[in-house]
Amino acid sequence: MRVVIAKCSVDYDGRLTAHLPLATRLLMVKADGSVLVHSDGGSYKPLNWMSPPCTMAEVAPEADEADEGVAAVWVVRHTKSDDRLRVRIHEVISDTAHDLGVDPGLVKDGVEAHLQALLAEHIHTLGDGYALIRREYMTAIGPVDILCRDQSGITVAVEIKRRGEIDGVEQLTRYLDLMNRDPLLAPVTGIFAAQQIKPQARTLAEDRGIRCVVLDYDALKGIDTTEHRLF
Amino acid sequence: MRVVIAKCSVDYDGRLTAHLPLATRLLMVKADGSVLVHSDGGSYKPLNWMSPPCTMAEVAPEADEADEGVAAVWVVRHTKSDDRLRVRIHEVISDTAHDLGVDPGLVKDGVEAHLQALLAEHIHTLGDGYALIRREYMTAIGPVDILCRDQSGITVAVEIKRRGEIDGVEQLTRYLDLMNRDPLLAPVTGIFAAQQIKPQARTLAEDRGIRCVVLDYDALKGIDTTEHRLF
DNA sequence: CTATGGATCTCGTAG
DNA sequence: CTACGAGGTCCATAG
Numbered sequence: 001m002r003v004v005i006a007k008c009s010v011d012y013d014g015r016l017t018a019h020l021p022l023a024t025r026l027l028m029v030k031a032d033g034s035v036l037v038h039s040d041g042g043s044y045k046p047l048n049w050m051s052p053p054c055t056m057a058e059v060a061p062e063a064d065e066a067d068e069g070v071a072a073v074w075v076v077r078h079t080k081s082d083d084r085l086r087v088r089i090h091e092v093i094s095d096t097a098h099d100l101g102v103d104p105g106l107v108k109d110g111v112e113a114h115l116q117a118l119l120a121e122h123i124h125t126l127g128d129g130y131a132l133i134r135r136e137y138m139t140a141i142g143p144v145d146i147l148c149r150d151q152s153g154i155t156v157a158v159e160i161k162r163r164g165e166i167d168g169v170e171q172l173t174r175y176l177d178l179m180n181r182d183p184l185l186a187p188v189t190g191i192f193a194a195q196q197i198k199p200q201a202r203t204l205a206e207d208r209g210i211r212c213v214v215l216d217y218d219a220l221k222g223i224d225t226t227e228h229r230l231f
Numbered sequence: 232m233r234v235v236i237a238k239c240s241v242d243y244d245g246r247l248t249a250h251l252p253l254a255t256r257l258l259m260v261k262a263d264g265s266v267l268v269h270s271d272g273g274s275y276k277p278l279n280w281m282s283p284p285c286t287m288a289e290v291a292p293e294a295d296e297a298d299e300g301v302a303a304v305w306v307v308r309h310t311k312s313d314d315r316l317r318v319r320i321h322e323v324i325s326d327t328a329h330d331l332g333v334d335p336g337l338v339k340d341g342v343e344a345h346l347q348a349l350l351a352e353h354i355h356t357l358g359d360g361y362a363l364i365r366r367e368y369m370t371a372i373g374p375v376d377i378l379c380r381d382q383s384g385i386t387v388a389v390e391i392k393r394r395g396e397i398d399g400v401e402q403l404t405r406y407l408d409l410m411n412r413d414p415l416l417a418p419v420t421g422i423f424a425a426q427q428i429k430p431q432a433r434t435l436a437e438d439r440g441i442r443c444v445v446l447d448y449d450a451l452k453g454i455d456t457t458e459h460r461l462f
Numbered sequence: 463c464t465a466t467g468g469a470t471c472t473c474g475t476a477g
Numbered sequence: 478c479t480a481c482g483a484g485g486t487c488c489a490t491a492g
Binding site for chain 2: 001003023024038047093096106108162
Binding site: 043044045 | 468470471472473
């Protein structure tokens with residue numbers, strides 16, 4: 001990976017046309033030829049970039065560019081589309097390169113989908129006698145995470161979040177309103193299940209008759225591990 | 232901006248839990264405290280990151296971390312949520328900082344919205360006698376870019392793209408199907424307008440009776456400039 | 463291979 | 478401020 005700190009202007013032409021006026025920025029050239037132009041703020045999104053597969057060539061500036069003080073020009077072209085990036089470098093402040101090797105990559109864990117799968121598999125976590133009807137139960141306004149029955153046979157809609165906040169309660173409320181208008185389903189009660197439940201969300205949920213359940217992710221995973229060990 | 236090349240492992244805990252095994256990576260610390268962890272490939276998205284507003288603190292490793300060869304630990308915490316990032320640095324290969332100043336920011340040009348405004352202003356580009364009804368004409372399935380009438384008074388729905396591809400034709404087709412079911416609007420014809428129209432898109436459009444118009448962005452802008460000069 | 467939906471989405475704009 | 482839609486979306490998975 002090559003990292004250059006330089007005073008530069010950048011022009012992109014592809015899906016849209018965009019221009020970055022002259023300023024000092026960080027330019028990152030990755031092993032696959034992709035280029036990122038970062039400023040000293042904002043989010044993780046670069047000001048401008050070229051995604052792989054693409055090729056990067058350092059060329060001499062045109063006459064008019066040289067007149068304006070351009071020392072070097074990077075021409076980056078996408079291999080498939082005709083997107084192109086032109087980086088006009090006026091002054092190089094730093095230019096270094098390092099061999100990083102191939103990255104082993106990110107390991108994700110504990111996403112909502114995983115929580116949902118674990119809870120569906122161990123639905124008794126919600127209480128004795130609970131029985132799964134199905135995951136991702138479709139309604140007109142979207143899928144309910146889990147639909148199940150409690151010990152008395154009442155239908156229960158479960159909304160799962162890693163972090164239980166107000167918008168999750170609102171979402172579940174909309175599902176419950178809709179489902180309770182369906183005579184084939186009604187009455188339907190709700191459970192708001194999350195690893196953490198914010199006090200405001202808990203208050204709102206309980207005020208609406210929605211039960212709150214705090215999920216212990218490690219415990220759910222532990223049950224899983226134990227069961228797998230039995231085989 | 233601080234740029235560090237280091238052998239490190241990273242753990243994120245927030246909306247999800249994620250882990251990056253030990254490897255050499257680029258760490259970028261921006262002026263607002265935000266941190267980006269980049270590998271030497273992939274897209275512009277970092278492997279892991281913390282968005283502003285957040286704070287970054289360099290602390291001594293725990294005893295068990297020190298035993299595993301951790302030289303320093305970065306603790307990055309989001310100011311509003313309790314998202315946190317822990318970067319365990321085993322070996323620093325490079326550590327530099329540069330003052331980039333405030334970036335003047337990206338200037339976008341030629342986006343679909345601008346094309347739409349220009350074409351609406353110069354609707355006669357589509358042919359003599361064309362008259363604008365309105366931009367962003369709302370339908371149940373979304374807004375039609377431009378609705379106008381041709382010289383014979385027939386309603387025309389115009390879909391605008393910078394690059395005309397098949398999905399744009401499909402989009403316009405859906406609008407036309409819907410609008411032609413409305414007796415107050417029908418009959419409605421379609422125009423697919425773009426700076427470039429891919430052969431497949433043109434074939435599909437014309438097969439469906441949709442007229443294709445290639446827009447000359449610079450010419451439309453030129454008309455604009457000329458008119459402004461008149462005042 | 464393409465199609466589809468989620469995202470630690472980000473980013474703008476309208477209300 | 479929040480809500481909503483678009484993105485040079487990116488990204489994984491399913492088919």
